[in-house]
Amino acid sequence: MKDIPVESLIILSNSSTIIETTSNPSYYDKITRSINIDNKIEQFKLKYPKEIFTKEELWPFAKALVTAHTPSDYDPLKYFKITQADLLKGVCCPSCSILPMIRLHGNWQCSVCMYNCKDAHIRALQDYKLLxxxxxxxxxxCSFLGMSSRYSAYRLIRAMSLCHSGGTKGREYFL
Structure with a gap:
């Protein structure tokens, strides 16, 4: 049996998170922000320079993890006790985060900072998929992105090459 080192690490994804403690400050080196994760990995590589497993030995573990993975049935709307009607709809500006952007001549344009983007709708559709x-x-x-033209929405779907099911009426596209 190989001796595998185990390290604990707390990674904070929210940059505004503040942790205060009254205990031993030596725990601070176990806490890092997500932006510093690469540095922590490099520190571990320096601390443990010798590889314990080869890539070939790790492959069965990787396959087992993928096989054992089961997607979560997490419903964020139910968890936060909100409805679809409570959601802010539209395409969010990648530059200034203002909602909604306007669809003009094949581009999304922000009415505040005038930023133009061809594919700003993709982020909104990822949010739709998660929520x-x-x-x-x-x-x-059309409803979620705040578009008035069904034909424009269809052109966006075609451009993304989404798979679909169903006939022409009520056809569903897989995000």
């Missing part, structure tokens, strides 16, 4: 459903219809896409 509402893995599938979307053209009508749902």
């Amino acid at each position: 509402i459903s893995d599938t979307i219809t053209v009508r749902e896409m």
Whole structure:
């Protein structure tokens, strides 16, 4: 049996998180922000320079992890006790985070900072997938992105090459 070193680490993803403690400050080197994770990995590599497993030996572990993975049935709307009607809809500006952007001549344009982007809708559709459903219809896409033209929404779907199910009416696209 190989002796495998185990390290504990607390990674803070929110940059505004503040942790205060009255205990021993030696725990501070076990706490890091997500932006510093690469540095921590490098520190561990220096601390443990000798590889314990080869890539070939790790492969069965990796396969077992992928096989054992089961997606969560987490419903964020239910967890936070909100409805779809409570969600702010539209495409968020990647530059200034203002909502919503306006669709003009094949681009999304921010009415505040005037930033233009061709694919700003992709982030909004990722949010839709996480919050509402893995599938979307053209009508749902128009409503969620704040688009008035179903044809424009359909062109966006075609450009993303999304797989679909169903006939022409009520067709669902897989995000």
